[in-house]
Amino acid sequence: MEKEKLYQLRSDASKISPILNIGKNGVTETLIEELNKQIKANRLVKVKVLKSAEEGKDLKTIADELAEATRSTLIDVRGRTVVLYR
Template structure:
């Protein structure tokens, strides 16, 4: 992805709120299904990863897993928030 597009997406992401929370159940099939639906509608989404989700995996691993599972691009990981684009 080109640098200008990436900066624009990060800027756009700063104006939206997280639409899903990943909790103690982690990344489930139903979460991926819901996230796919949100990506179809919005293209750019934020997901908050709660501390309880990090029992077995670290935040970066969870973010990569979500991006691969939804066939989206991981734009940014800030704090506990993951930004995805499709």
């Protein structure tokens, strides 16, 4: 993805709120389905990863897993928030 587009998406992402929270159940089939619906509707989505979701996994691994499962592009990981785009 070109740099300008990436910067624009990061800027747009700063103006939106997280749509989903990932909790103690982690990345489930139901979560992926809902995330796919949200990405289809909004294209750019923010997901909040709660501390309880990180058992044995780091945030980057969870973010990569979400991007792969939803066939979307990982735009940014800031704090506990993951931004995806398709």
